[in-house]
Amino acid sequence: xxxxxxxxxxQRTTDPAISWLMKMTLDHPHIISLAAGFTDDWSLPVEETxxxxxxxxxxxxxxxxxxxxxxxxxxxxxxxxxxxxxRAQDRADVGGQYTPERAIITHGSQQLLYIVTECLCDSGDxxxxxxxxxxxxxxxVQSHGLQCRGIPLEAxxxxxxxxxxxxxxxxxxxxxxxxxxxxxxxxxxxxSGVTTSYQKxxxxxxxxxxxxxxxxxxxxxxxDAAYRELRFSGPEIPSALAEAKFQDxxxxxxxxxxxxxxxIRVGYGLLPRALFDVAARVKxxxxxxxxxxxxxxxxxxxxxxxYDAHLSVLQQRYQKKAxxxxxxxxxxxxxxxxxxxxxxxxxxxxxLARGGKSGPKxxxxxxxxxxxxxxxxxxxxxxxxxxxxxxxNEMRLSFGGATDDEIREGIKRLGSVLRxxx
Amino acid sequence: xxxxxxxxxxQRTTDPAISWLMKMTLDHPHIISLAAGFTDDWSLPVEETxxxxxxxxxxxxxxxxxxxxxxxxxxxxxxxxxxxxxRAQDRADVGGQYTPERAIITHGSQQLLYIVTECLCDSGDxxxxxxxxxxxxxxxVQSHGLQCRGIPLEAxxxxxxxxxxxxxxxxxxxxxxxxxxxxxxxxxxxxSGVTTSYQKxxxxxxxxxxxxxxxxxxxxxxxDAAYRELRFSGPEIPSALAEAKFQDxxxxxxxxxxxxxxxIRVGYGLLPRALFDVAARVKxxxxxxxxxxxxxxxxxxxxxxxYDAHLSVLQQRYQKKAxxxxxxxxxxxxxxxxxxxxxxxxxxxxxLARGGKSGPKxxxxxxxxxxxxxxxxxxxxxxxxxxxxxxxNEMRLSFGGATDDEIREGIKRLGSVLRxxx
Numbered sequence: 004x005x006x007x008x009x010x011x012x013x014q015r016t017t018d019p020a021i022s023w024l025m026k027m028t029l030d031h032p033h034i035i036s037l038a039a040g041f042t043d044d045w046s047l048p049v050e051e052t053x054x055x056x057x058x059x060x061x062x063x064x065x066x067x068x069x070x071x072x073x074x075x076x077x078x079x080x081x082x083x084x085x086x087x088x089x090r091a092q093d094r095a096d097v098g099g100q101y102t103p104e105r106a107i108i109t110h111g112s113q114q115l116l117y118i119v120t121e122c123l124c125d126s127g128d129x130x131x132x133x134x135x136x137x138x139x140x141x142x143x144v145q146s147h148g149l150q151c152r153g154i155p156l157e158a159x160x161x162x163x164x165x166x167x168x169x170x171x172x173x174x175x176x177x178x179x180x181x182x183x184x185x186x187x188x189x190x191x192x193x194x195s196g197v198t199t200s201y202q203k204x205x206x207x208x209x210x211x212x213x214x215x216x217x218x219x220x221x222x223x224x225x226x227d228a229a230y231r232e233l234r235f236s237g238p239e240i241p242s243a244l245a246e247a248k249f250q251d252x253x254x255x256x257x258x259x260x261x262x263x264x265x266x267i268r269v270g271y272g273l274l275p276r277a278l279f280d281v282a283a284r285v286k287x288x289x290x291x292x293x294x295x296x297x298x299x300x301x302x303x304x305x306x307x308x309x310y311d312a313h314l315s316v317l318q319q320r321y322q323k324k325a326x327x328x329x330x331x332x333x334x335x336x337x338x339x340x341x342x343x344x345x346x347x348x349x350x351x352x353x354x355l356a357r358g359g360k361s362g363p364k365x366x367x368x369x370x371x372x373x374x375x376x377x378x379x380x381x382x383x384x385x386x387x388x389x390x391x392x393x394x395x396n397e398m399r400l401s402f403g404g405a406t407d408d409e410i411r412e413g414i415k416r417l418g419s420v421l422r423x424x425x
Numbered sequence: 426x427x428x429x430x431x432x433x434x435x436q437r438t439t440d441p442a443i444s445w446l447m448k449m450t451l452d453h454p455h456i457i458s459l460a461a462g463f464t465d466d467w468s469l470p471v472e473e474t475x476x477x478x479x480x481x482x483x484x485x486x487x488x489x490x491x492x493x494x495x496x497x498x499x500x501x502x503x504x505x506x507x508x509x510x511x512r513a514q515d516r517a518d519v520g521g522q523y524t525p526e527r528a529i530i531t532h533g534s535q536q537l538l539y540i541v542t543e544c545l546c547d548s549g550d551x552x553x554x555x556x557x558x559x560x561x562x563x564x565x566v567q568s569h570g571l572q573c574r575g576i577p578l579e580a581x582x583x584x585x586x587x588x589x590x591x592x593x594x595x596x597x598x599x600x601x602x603x604x605x606x607x608x609x610x611x612x613x614x615x616x617s618g619v620t621t622s623y624q625k626x627x628x629x630x631x632x633x634x635x636x637x638x639x640x641x642x643x644x645x646x647x648x649d650a651a652y653r654e655l656r657f658s659g660p661e662i663p664s665a666l667a668e669a670k671f672q673d674x675x676x677x678x679x680x681x682x683x684x685x686x687x688x689i690r691v692g693y694g695l696l697p698r699a700l701f702d703v704a705a706r707v708k709x710x711x712x713x714x715x716x717x718x719x720x721x722x723x724x725x726x727x728x729x730x731x732y733d734a735h736l737s738v739l740q741q742r743y744q745k746k747a748x749x750x751x752x753x754x755x756x757x758x759x760x761x762x763x764x765x766x767x768x769x770x771x772x773x774x775x776x777l778a779r780g781g782k783s784g785p786k787x788x789x790x791x792x793x794x795x796x797x798x799x800x801x802x803x804x805x806x807x808x809x810x811x812x813x814x815x816x817x818n819e820m821r822l823s824f825g826g827a828t829d830d831e832i833r834e835g836i837k838r839l840g841s842v843l844r845x846x847x
Contacts, residue, residue, distance in 0.1 A: 008642040013544035049488040066471040070686035122435035142710045220430040264492035266717035288564045295688035
């Protein structure tokens, strides 16, 4: 087929890094994967789901509602529960932003990221992202022909001085007109594990607003809170929604899948009013509404408190697995490798000493593969941005899908690979 | 918010007709809706789904697989079952097109339509559609800034002479280079109820191929078979896939939702090899795979034959409801209103005598609303195409969601409205 049968998007869209990682797993059937973003298999809510479904399907009125089409925006009860939950998490007593009218239910939060991006960005537009960032989001960015500017992460979120510097330099070149949003994975970030402080979110919003007059249009903060509920230590931090005066600039993406069951794909977005209508129309074009059965399962799980009961089990489980990983790192990794303790989420980010190479073609990666252990090379988690050098000495280690024994053995192997290669 | 915060797509996307129709329903709580595309509530598979889920969740290994992430392309078993089913329906013994490697599972077939369209079409590109056509697809078209050329429908599918005429005139103006595909809703079409004959599909494929040399690229046939399994009379007609020599030009979109439960959104596509990879990448960006639980429910339903058992109940149910509608039309509609007997699907298309007006602002529509009965004005089902006049004297009547009594009473009211207004 000649390329011209495809749209520009079709021609542009490359194979994502995740396909390559999955191929590695398939090609090495005995591999221990510390790469996969899967959640813990053992703790999936089998019993809870069976109970929920039997309850849901016991009343034929409720059952028929669950098995029929819903609406584009999503189930009214689930939208209300979503908002109530969010308001409680943000400890926000007031604020017009917490209304079901601004909530939309999606087929996983990934769909929300996709829809928001296509509603706001044309090819050539610029998104500010964290360095490193969620690599599946970079697939959306690549496909839509967007540019990125990476803002380095510190222990409590992006480096604000660097953010200002980047904005200022975009203002100087006139490219500020192409800047549409700042994308933050704000809780236990994938891949770095970093949580952004509330102060930094507000400061970032202020900075963005300051540059809007040069952009000529709003610049949004897209807060991806996918890992928020997978917190096992440290305080609850409010989302950017809590800052009421920026409520027309914050897009909040959340999910019920990771904290409950990833096979039940239900995410949601809370959107500024003006963007909401456009996103809702585009959602209508995508699928005119997320599967009603999935939404009813989650609404029932939330109402019956089974969701929270399960979540608390899950948090303890991940806390334990994170500890197993951290203990193994202390035991087997060279001292020169830096990493931070996990307080939630599924990942630990490890940084080799300067000059160490962890990339897909590095001796390290290939030796690890030969010894049947897989990690995500850190460089896959950086946006394409020629204005800064690409760090090549990092790795993402997941304690989500692997068992305790696999984590121990995997880190042990990786430790010996590190000693042999570096 | 200034418009320039949005992408071109975001700026372009208008509110779809369906929102307006839904608002009509909400504003008139006692209305009888012959407009909604809902399926029959009474026959939703409540018992079957409960059994399926208990079976599925009984084994904790199977349960955990169902509650965990799947893969972007979809569950391997479901993809294989989909292909086997399609091959049997097409009575195709051979043909490399029927391979699971070309099947992708989507969140309803609407998502497949969306992905295919964005992979192939840039703003300004041309899609050939049926006159009338599936109006929700027109939302995708509008949002992406595409042009349409409408090809009139005859009793057995599009008017081929008219198709050739349109292609020839696009060739003359050079616009043929913008033509990307022909979109056909080939079985019991929404809205007209028309089924396209196999001969016409093949003839259309030949015609398209003939014009490819002027286009400079492939022109695809997108066959939307959403209503295929809802057949209650007439012979099974093979899909365009059955014509092996055009297998690299046929995109087939199917669904398991309408024939089983619309609350369980699972659709699929069978794609030409070159398009498959691109569509799979874009699906990865949309949601990296359809909800695994939904897929497992359907795979189990297909394997246990519960799907087919339910389908046969459903077909009888719709046959009965179609008869109720047709009998009511005979009894209450003026002779001058033309309509064809339904052989499947959910719709009957009625055409008033020339000069009759059925549009959203017509006296007819408003009087019907005042008497609490709703239909879809036919003109909403026509693409924007200034090269032909827009028929304004038609209506889509659904026997899907309404009960037998509602159908009888609704048609009775509509009959009296017709007599009063025309």
